[in-house]
Every structure is written in structure tokens, then in C-alpha cells.
Amino acid sequence: MSSSLAPGHPQVVVCKWSAELVRSMLDITPHVFVVLDEFDTAYMNPDWELLSRAERVYRISDFDSNEEISAVAADLILRRASIDHIVSFTEFSQFGAGYLEVLLGLTKDPMRHVAFRDKRLMKDRVRLAGVPTANWITLADPSREDDVAAVRETLSFPIVVKPVAGSGAIGTVKVETPDDLLPTLRGIEPDPHLKSDQLTAEEFIPGREYHVDALWSGDTPLYLIVSAYYRPRMSVLDTEPGADADATPPDGSYVVNAEDAPALYSRVTDLHRKVNRALGITGGATHLEVFERPDGELVFSEIATRMAGAWIGAVISECLGYEIHEAIARGVVTGKIPEVRPSRPYLGGLHLRPKGPGRITAIPDEEEMLAVDGVLRAQRLRSAGDSVDHAHPSEWCAFVVLGADTREEYEALARRVCDELRIEVEPAG
Ligand SMILES: Nc1ncnc2c1ncn2[C@@H]1O[C@H](COP(=O)(O)OP(=O)(O)OP(=O)(O)O)[C@@H](O)[C@H]1O
Numbered sequence: 371m372s373s374s375l376a377p378g379h380p381q382v383v384v385c386k387w388s389a390e391l392v393r394s395m396l397d398i399t400p401h402v403f404v405v406l407d408e409f410d411t412a413y414m415n416p417d418w419e420l421l422s423r424a425e426r427v428y429r430i431s432d433f434d435s436n437e438e439i440s441a442v443a444a445d446l447i448l449r450r451a452s453i454d455h456i457v458s459f460t461e462f463s464q465f466g467a468g469y470l471e472v473l474l475g476l477t478k479d480p481m482r483h484v485a486f487r488d489k490r491l492m493k494d495r496v497r498l499a500g501v502p503t504a505n506w507i508t509l510a511d512p513s514r515e516d517d518v519a520a521v522r523e524t525l526s527f528p529i530v531v532k533p534v535a536g537s538g539a540i541g542t543v544k545v546e547t548p549d550d551l552l553p554t555l556r557g558i559e560p561d562p563h564l565k566s567d568q569l570t571a572e573e574f575i576p577g578r579e580y581h582v583d584a585l586w587s588g589d590t591p592l593y594l595i596v597s598a599y600y601r602p603r604m605s606v607l608d609t610e611p612g613a614d615a616d617a618t619p620p621d622g623s624y625v626v627n628a629e630d631a632p633a634l635y636s637r638v639t640d641l642h643r644k645v646n647r648a649l650g651i652t653g654g655a656t657h658l659e660v661f662e663r664p665d666g667e668l669v670f671s672e673i674a675t676r677m678a679g680a681w682i683g684a685v686i687s688e689c690l691g692y693e694i695h696e697a698i699a700r701g702v703v704t705g706k707i708p709e710v711r712p713s714r715p716y717l718g719g720l721h722l723r724p725k726g727p728g729r730i731t732a733i734p735d736e737e738e739m740l741a742v743d744g745v746l747r748a749q750r751l752r753s754a755g756d757s758v759d760h761a762h763p764s765e766w767c768a769f770v771v772l773g774a775d776t777r778e779e780y781e782a783l784a785r786r787v788c789d790e791l792r793i794e795v796e797p798a799g
């Protein structure tokens with residue numbers, strides 16, 4: 371089979387459905403291959419007219435299927451495609467996209483993409499490169515007494531136990547003392563989205579938690595934005611969210627401006643470059659999480675080689691002044707992005723959710739959220755009648771992106787939004 375692909379144009383595989391990303395890629399090159407999974411085709415309503423402009427669309431059931439990814443790789447090779455970039459922007463496609471990179475020869479390290487997802491291998495590589503991380507130990511089989519005993523004997527409590535390749539802080543639990551370990555492990559309900567039930571155990575790092583969202587061209591960040599979570603992700607459900615107008619918003623993050631915190635930016639950028647070198651990250655979007663201990667030391671938490679989920683992508687778009695997907699498409703393929711012009715000086719985002727679990731009786735619609743002065747974007751993910759269990763921090767209800775002229779104005783706006791845009795529930799029947 372000879373290739374019909376015109377030379378001189380980059381060839382790109384996009385994993386999973388995003389209209390913005392596919393459109394941005396097609397503006398740069400006609401040689402776009404799109405891989406959609408069953409979730410995309412069943413629930414995400416892909417734009418088939420837009421997709422008809424792509425070189426080819428592969429429909430698979432699941433990115434975790436070796437058989438399906440291998441078939442995509444074989445077909446690309448038989449078409450004499452010479453893929454330059456694979457872009458995967460969701461957690462669900464990360465293993466499959468990484469495997470496809472290995473099969474197509476885009477990396478020489480067959481475990482590279484595994485280290486982007488498996489929290490143990492990731493920390494092992496990062497720590498070997500001299501970046502501080504929590505002490506940790508694998509808990510490969512929590513039903514084995516020797517595995518559990520090793521955790522008790524090796525780590526200083528409190529610890530955090532979590533799935534090795536989880537997301538959204540689902541199934542992530544803090545264990546205060548060695549005696550609490552067995553009962554806690556027995557109570558863990560496996561997340562139905564996860565295929566592996568291996569766990570990792572880490573010493574608990576106190577302090578605050580930042581997320582760092584960047585786009586890389588080699589060692590150069592095309593953008594690098596540090597944001598502070600109001601509360602560490604794991605503890606957003608620990609206390610009742612702030613109906614009180616003076617309370618800190620329970621769930622969200624705000625952008626720390628580089629000019630307000632130059633030293634933090636320089637330390638974070640330095641840490642990020644070391645992490646990139648340790649893991650072989652040479653391009654594309656990243657979402658890194660880092661703790662700042664009470665003594666000021668930065669401790670690597672984890673990294674994802676994709677754009678962030680929840681409210682964060684929308685905040686980054688406001689920081690750029692255009693859609694993050696356009697930046698990713700241009701950055702990956704050309705190594706450059708259009709000029710960055712933040713829409714407002716102080717930006718951030720919140721997840722709005724009810725005070726407790728129950729059935730939603732009232733939830734503002736997007737128009738109501740956008741009517742609040744300072745709300746720049748709004749996304750509603752649930753409706754009246756839906757149930758919220760508060761089983762983990764990532765049961766998304768509604769996101770808002772906020773912008774203000776000063777830090778003080780921003781904080782007042784965030785508190786006002788929590789107070790005014792309430793989601794009410796009644797006890798679930
Ligand atoms: N060693 C630790 N010390 C303190 N807190 C921790 C530790 N590990 C995890 N956490 C808390 O649990 C949350 C979830 O853990 P982690 O980020 O490792 O997993 P995740 O489920 O992949 O996260 P994400 O929400 O980013 O998808 C963290 O954001 C942090 O608040």
C-alpha cells in the first residue's frame with residue numbers, strides 16, 4: 371500500500387473527541403487521524419461533518435484494549451503514515467495513546483507512558499532525579515498480610531493509600547495510624563473505572579497544594595501557570611462548604627500571578643524541568659501537582675501529560691485569551707503559540723456543589739451563573755433530580771471561571787459566588 375499522504379505536512383493522531391482540538395489541528399494540517407472510543411460516540415455527540423475532513427477516524431471500544439490499539443497502529447503503518455505527534459487530552463486515553471506511541475516508534479522507552487500514569491514508577495523516576503517526593507511503598511495486593519505489614523513497617527503515619535493509576539482523588543484515603551490500616555483497606559470500594567486494583571501507600575505531606583499547567587516545546591514552557599487549590603483535593607469534602615460569606619471557597623483554585631510570586635515561579639519551573647527530564651517529557655501539555663510543606667519545601671505530588679480536567683482548562687483558556695485546545699494544537703505541531711493576553715488580571719475557577727449529599731432540588735443554569743458580574747464561563751453538569759453522593763471529591767456538579775481586577779476583589783467574588791449560586795439538595799429517598 372503506498373501513501374497518499376502529502377509530504378511536508380505534519381501527521382497527527384488525536385485521541386478522544388474534542389471539537390476544538392480537532393478543528394485547531396485541521397487548521398494546521400490535513401493529516402489528522404482521530405481515534406474515538408465508545409464513550410465518545412455514544413455520549414459526546416461527535417461532529418461527523420468536521421470529522422469528515424480528517425484523514426481517517428478509528429472507532430474503538432476502549433483505549434485500554436491492546437488489540438484495538440494494535441489494529442490502529444498496524445493500519446497506520448500499512449498506510450505508510452509517518453506520525454509526528456500523538457495528542458491525548460483525557461486520562462482515559464493515556465495508556466492507549468502511550469502504547470500507540472511505542473508501537474509507532476515515537477519513543478524508545480516502552481515504559482515511558484506507564485510512568486506518566488503509575489504513581490509508583492513516576493515517583494521512582496522523579497526521585498532518582500533528585501526531586502523530593504513523599505516516601506512511598508507499593509501495596510500491590512492489599513489482601514496479602516506481608517504487603518500490608520511492609521506498609522506498616524516502612525512508612526511513618528499518617529499515610530495516604532490510593533489506586534496506582536487512579537484519578538480525581540477517587541479511592542484516595544488518609545490512614546492516621548498503623549492500627550487503622552487493615553480496617554481502612556477492607557472498606558475500600560474499587561472504582562469501577564479502574565482495571566487494576568493495585569494500590570500505593572505514601573506518607574502524608576502536610577501543607578498547601580498547587581497545580582501547575584504548562585505546555586512544553588522541549589525545555590521551554592510556552593505557558594506555565596501556577597494555581598493554588600483553596601484546599602488540598604483530598605480534603606475538599608472534609609468540612610461543610612462555605613455557606614458562610616467569610617469562609618474560603620471549599621472547592622476550586624486561583625491563579626497565582628507570576629509578578630506576585632516570582633520566587634515561587636522560578637522554583638516551580640526548575641522543579642518541573644527536572645521532572646520532565648526524569649520522565650522524558652519533551653513536549654505537549656502537562657498538569658503537575660506539587661505540595662508546599664509548612665517549611666516552604668516543594669514536594670512533587672504527581673504529573674499528567676495532558677491538559678487538566680474539571681474547571682482548570684477553562685481557566686487556562688482565560689489566562690491565554692483563547693482556547694487551550696488551540697494552544698495545544700499549535701504548541702505540539704509548530705512549537706509556538708499565539709500571543710498570550712489574559713482576559714482579566716486575576717483569574718480562577720470553582721466547583722459548585724451542594725453542602726451535603728442528596729437529590730438536587732435547585733441548581734443554577736448557565737445563564738444564571740453568567741449573570742453574576744465576574745463570572746466569565748459556566749458549565750453545568752447535573753440537573754434537578756440528580757443525586758450527589760459525596761463519595762469522592764470529583765462528583766462534578768457545576769464549574770464557574772471567575773475574573774477580577776485585584777486579588778481582594780477576586781476573593782470577595784469567589785465568596786459571593788459560593789453564597790449566591792447555591793445547589794440545594796433534599797435527602798435522597
Ligand atoms: N502523599 C500525600 N500527602 C498528602 N496528600 C496527598 C498525598 N497523596 C495524595 N494526596 C491528596 O489526594 C489527592 C489525590 O491524590 P493524587 O493526586 O495522587 O491522585 P489522583 O486521584 O490522580 O488525583 P487527580 O485528582 O489529580 O486526578 C491529592 O490531590 C492530595 O490532595
Ligand SMILES: [Mg+2]
Nearest residue numbers: 538539659672
Ligand atoms: Mg492528582
